[in-house]
Amino acid sequence: MEKFADIIEQIKKQKTIGPPEFFTDQVMRQLPDQYPGILPAAASFINQLYNHILAPDGDRDSGLTRRECSFYFFITGFFYLIIGTILMIGFQGISSSIAAMEWIKLQPHLTIGAAIWLLVLGMVLISSDRAGIKAVRYGTLFYVFFAFVNGILVWQYLNVPFAGVLIIGFVATSAIMGVMLAKAVKKVELRAI
Amino acid sequence: MALDQKIEAEIVARILKGDRQSYALLVEEYKTPIYNLAYRMTGNAEDANDLTQETFVRAYKYLWRYDQRKKFFAWIYTLAFNLIKNHFKKNKKEKFSDKLSTSSLVDNHPSPEEKLIEEQEIGSYLLRLEDELRALLIMKYQQELSFEEIAGITGKSLSAVKMRIYRGLDKLKELMNE
Numbered sequence: 001m002e003k004f005a006d007i008i009e010q011i012k013k014q015k016t017i018g019p020p021e022f023f024t025d026q027v028m029r030q031l032p033d034q035y036p037g038i039l040p041a042a043a044s045f046i047n048q049l050y051n052h053i054l055a056p057d058g059d060r061d062s063g064l065t066r067r068e069c070s071f072y073f074f075i076t077g078f079f080y081l082i083i084g085t086i087l088m089i090g091f092q093g094i095s096s097s098i099a100a101m102e103w104i105k106l107q108p109h110l111t112i113g114a115a116i117w118l119l120v121l122g123m124v125l126i127s128s129d130r131a132g133i134k135a136v137r138y139g140t141l142f143y144v145f146f147a148f149v150n151g152i153l154v155w156q157y158l159n160v161p162f163a164g165v166l167i168i169g170f171v172a173t174s175a176i177m178g179v180m181l182a183k184a185v186k187k188v189e190l191r192a193i
Numbered sequence: 194m195a196l197d198q199k200i201e202a203e204i205v206a207r208i209l210k211g212d213r214q215s216y217a218l219l220v221e222e223y224k225t226p227i228y229n230l231a232y233r234m235t236g237n238a239e240d241a242n243d244l245t246q247e248t249f250v251r252a253y254k255y256l257w258r259y260d261q262r263k264k265f266f267a268w269i270y271t272l273a274f275n276l277i278k279n280h281f282k283k284n285k286k287e288k289f290s291d292k293l294s295t296s297s298l299v300d301n302h303p304s305p306e307e308k309l310i311e312e313q314e315i316g317s318y319l320l321r322l323e324d325e326l327r328a329l330l331i332m333k334y335q336q337e338l339s340f341e342e343i344a345g346i347t348g349k350s351l352s353a354v355k356m357r358i359y360r361g362l363d364k365l366k367e368l369m370n371e
Contacts, residue, residue: 004362010315011334019228027249
């Protein structure tokens with residue numbers, strides 16, 4: 001900023017222009033005669049309550065708070081945890097028929113692995129410094145990369161009609177979730193500068 | 194430039210309970226920085242007055258939305274900034290910066306506003322900047338807001354604000370060297 005020192009100085013020297021005389025009276029004349037007492041007070045109370053629940057630290061001027069962002073990681077992680085558990089139970093009944101499909105047999109474990117990965121990232125996010133936030137973003141991008149690799153490998157094993165469409169659907173969903181999470185982390189990162 | 198946050202919260206609570214006159218305290222406290230922003234942005238006293246009045250009337254109407262843990266100034270300043278932005282969108286063809294480039298060439302009887310600009314050369318260069326860059330430079334260097342406050346007001350990230358302010362200064366220097 002050194003090279004702009006003279007310009008900055010000139011901007012600072014500009015006179016502060018104030019409003020005309022009686023400005024306050026003009027404004028007061030335009031206000032409604034009576035503020036309906038109870039209704040706005042109640043609305044304000046609900047609004048304050050909402051703000052407190054959403055951001056107890058009051059820290060939401062721009063971007064996302066860590067708390068909000070880690071919440072996204074937790075709900076995504078729990079989503080995978082539920083899917084993983086359902087897959088785990090379901091695969092017990094049909095495992096004999098897919099004995100040869102080693103990679104497919106691993107899917108319930110991989111889903112639970114993804115859940116744990118995202119939950120851990122959420123925890124790191126809430127408790128770490130700037131370097132930690134960056135690590136969480138790379139961790140999220142690794143999750144997206146892994147979703148693609150997993151999709152390709154599953155495709156190799158499945159010889160079912162329309163398997164490609166299903167796999168593309170699953171991979172795209174995972175990738176979109178991952179990219180959204182990475183974008184959310186980026187917002188947290190920008191705030192921390 | 195600002196009242197104590199606790200006092201502000203008390204004033205707001207009183208207004209919300211129906212004490213209309215308490216609002217005059219807030220208007221009195223913040224009218225100058227808001228008017229100054231409007232004036233520096235539009236370069237026109239009449240528009241600045243209208244926009245500042247509209248800001249305060251609107252703030253009164255929507256006071257229940259104000260988050261009392263934050264500074265009232267930041268909230269009302271954001272409101273003013275958005276009104277000014279909308280004003281420019283609506284009146285794009287009548288921007289003062291556009292008028293300046295033509296009227297000053299043909300008018301031998303400059304208006305008081307134009308006289309002021311002649312006196313304050315930097316002001317005329319500022320008016321030739323993009324609206325957004327001009328607003329950022331005014332907030333940062335004339336009204337001495339912090340980068341964080343500006344990010345909160347404009348809804349941009351801190352790094353974006355820093356980058357745009359740098360770009361604004363660079364552009365301003367370029368204009369002055371032309």
